[in-house]
Amino acid sequence: MNKIITKKQLSAEVFEMEIEAPEIAEVRKAGQFIILQLGGEFDERIPLTIADADSVRGTITIIFQAVGESTHHIALLEEGDHIANLLGPLGNPTDVRHYGHVVCTGGGIGSAPLFPIVEAMKAAGNTVTVILGARTKELVIMEEKMRAVADEVIVVTDDGSYGEKALVTAPLKRICETAKVDCVVAIGPPVMMKFASLTTKPFGIYTLVSLNTIMIDGTGMCGGCRVTVDGHTRFVCVDGPEFDGHLVDWDNLLLRMGTYKTQEEEAHHRCHIGLDIKEGEA
């Protein structure tokens, strides 16, 4: 049982929770994830990237968007409640080393798992530029934390309500054109990672992406998370979650992410009950 120590609502649909998990906090590294399951017979296993950890307090932090029925159930939990099942750390850590200049690009909720990577890249002696993108001002997360660590932080919003009115690919392209960039890390919705990879490809800049595919066990057993990378099948859970964005078959990935789309849409209608979220608001 893992106790929820703190809970914050970062935006209409985005929540941050600090959860007691001393053994995971002790060994986790940037880029790794956990799987949680609420303990009911019918609850789903949900993979979530670790946004932060404190080995002294023995806690990990997760940031998630209440988009499906299961994440809504987690969002209903309060401080002091327990999460029955928490497995981790899973996947391989980010390949952190001294690259030189690293541009870390976060889209929406992807800015959360990006934070420990920014910290680690900085600690490895890199100059780190951060690009944070969101649909609207309200959904920009992690800005303060990023500003405290990174050399530069650029914020963009789709509607221009905060920062530059642009997609993350605009400043990314500009930086690639005007500065020497040695590595790009892009985490966000698959479409955003696809276009970030397409943006950096002409410049030949090594681009790491972190994939959050459909997954059940997270230990290599189910193969539901498989992706095509450089023509080979890879499992996100054990071979990833990070891959060279230039080698990922994005179209196949996007199709596979939609495997249960119709079934999930049906479920989504039920799941807003009990939460103060209106359909389509976030």
Add this chain to the structure above:
Amino acid sequence: MHPKKEQLDDAAKLLLAELEQKELTAKDRNQIPLQEMPSQDPRERIFNMDEVALGYTEAQVRIEALRCLQCKTKPCIKGCPVEIDIPAFILEAGKGDYARAASIIKESSLLPSVCGRVCPQEVQCQLYCTVGKAKKDVEQSVSIGRIERFVADYTREHGLDEVPQVGADTGKSVAVIGSGPASLSAAADLRREGHRVVMFEALHKVGGVLVYGIPEFRLPKEIVNYEVDILLKMGVEIRKNYLIGKTRTIDELFKKDGFDAIFIGSGAGLPKFLNIEGENSVGVFSANEYLTRSNLMRAYDTNNALTPIYHSKRVAVFGGGNVAMDAARTAKRLGAEVVSVIYRRTEAEMPARREEIAHAKEEGIEFVFLHAPMRIVPDEKGRVEAVEVIRCELGPEGEDGRRRSIMVEGTEHLRPYDTVIVAIGNDPNPLIKATTKGIETTRKGTIIVDPSTGATSLKGVYAGGDIVLGAATVILAMGQGRTAAKAMNEYLAAL
């Protein structure tokens, strides 16, 4: 007409009354008809997940036990991987002393209610049965597995099982990795000796393949939970959500946590694919994924489960083993109209149990023998639309003793499907190998052990089950768990 359990029982009661009138000679015993296993009507069971085989009635089990000739040479025992004293327990079952029968089995096997259901008896104990030999038909052998199941169910349902005695605390502690059949039996034997035993399971439920792999209709999860409860009552500690190789390494279990010995029973948990074109299309699943969704996550209960499972009309299952049968029959129960098992050889070469094949046929599963999948064809949305197959012929015997299948060029054609389930086996999970320095493995990735002790190349580290065997059976895994536990108990005593 599918016979009802009551009908089989009525017939059995009449026959039993008759048999009890006289002293039975070997000839009389030979003439007693094999008792048919009562089962759910196929027309009904394809709409539910309940167990298919319903178990013998008391009259049936008594009659079936009377078919045993009590051979002096006990040939059946040599077919049993854990050498259960089969004639002895059958004799007790024949007398109606089921508790005594169960305790004889439990001297050798921890999980009779599981093994009675899932063991391939027709290639083990029942293959050597004199009755079957005399009738030149293994299916006419004494139904040892069904009797085993009856006595185990009887003692469970009547509260006659006793929690095994645990020895005085030895001060030693053992980590058991995984909670499948190998680990369950190793844990029980180690705990009995008085060691502290901590079992580490990565998933949120305990039982390994018994809970995520084998469907409810073949092995009710209630039975697995019951067996796990007995381990808990013995004082075995279970840590779920704990992945050795990630949360902790083998080395850390020794150095940080102070364990004195470790048993690895982490199983064969990495699904194989064919590596054919289109295999990453939407609607292609490993059998592991499909079955885990249904069994572990209860996705078949679509009204309650939060884990989705694919809605299919036409399902192709690749493979011919028990897992392929489980996947095909699960797909049928989830509402698929057509389920085809595509297998490159003929029925005779199928590794699946005869009983499972028969059940699948009764349920309307189609078998496409002598065909091999060549590629999976997706539609414009990337979803499976068809499978291209090629016709095969049987050639000479290969290294594994089975006749090889040879593709007949020019016979490629498309068969329409919307779902593909790949059930062609598993490779060992690479995690422990990758994170444990000095542990010797085969080229395939299975851990190398001394077969007489289960000892690995690392001091104090033992292994058993599918991580050693590749992909085998519940009973073989259990046997290895026991072998290792025995050697570990000796190793720990000498520390």
